[in-house]
Amino acid sequence: MQDLHNEVTGLRRQMAFFRVYAIVTSVFILAFIGYGFRKSSQDDIIKSLRAEKIEIVEPDGTVKLSLFNKENLPPAVVNGKKMSRQGGDEAGLMFYNTEGEECGGLVYNGKGKNGKGQNELSITFDKYNQVVQLSYIQREKGDDTKGLTVFERPSFPVDQMMATLDSIRSKVKNEQEQQQVINKLKADGYFGYTRMFAGQQGQRTGIFVRDTKGRIRLEMIVNEQNEPEILFYNEKGEVHKKINY
Secondary structure, three states: OHHHHHHHHHHHHHHHHHHHHHHHHHHHHHHHHHHHHHHHHHHOOOOOOOOOEEEEEOOOOOEEEEEEOHHHOOOEEEOOEEEOOOOOOOEEEEEEOOOOOEEEEEEEEEEEEOOEEEEEEEEEEEOOOEEEEEEEEEOOOOOOEEEEEEEEOOOOOHHHHHHHHHHHHHHOOOHHHHHHHHHHHHHOOOOOEEEEEEEEEOOEEEEEEEOOOOOEEEEEEEOOOOOEEEEEEOOOOOEEEEEEO
């Protein structure tokens, strides 16, 4: 009987020891896990990042957003193909749709000296056949433009337009002559036309509406003398009716 009592007492002591051991071990394990999570969350925080270009991509590598400086303007992506594009001093953001094609962006540049200069900022939202752009252009001479513009693109694909520009740049080496050829295409409507502008042009503020050929047809504005007026234009760009208030 005495032996049985001693054995039970020993088992109780062992159980008490294992209970304490389990509690202490559990505390250490929980503390270790908690520290690990805390350390991991701190490691995910980047306080400062310097880069010339950053891309946000989907798991399959499709680019959804590109942040770039003026030396890293992304190529245009059309029908899955990367097309070269000639930029100026723009830096900013580009947005891409689910197919990886450009669908809008924010670009800006500026330069000045002795308190004078010019700045350009535009936010663009692309559609398959139309572009909406919010822009601000500050010029040295003071003829600033700021407002919302609606462009209408031609019916043919954008990659055809980009191929035309590449062809001009490869065949015409002089930059001034290149620009003359491009300006001629613009005047002929090859790149599409501006259909509407709502904002300020110089000292004139209002809505400026153009027809399918890019010709100004209607202005509803407050003019340089702070007078409200509506102007109707004919196909030659001449005012044929004017309403003043």
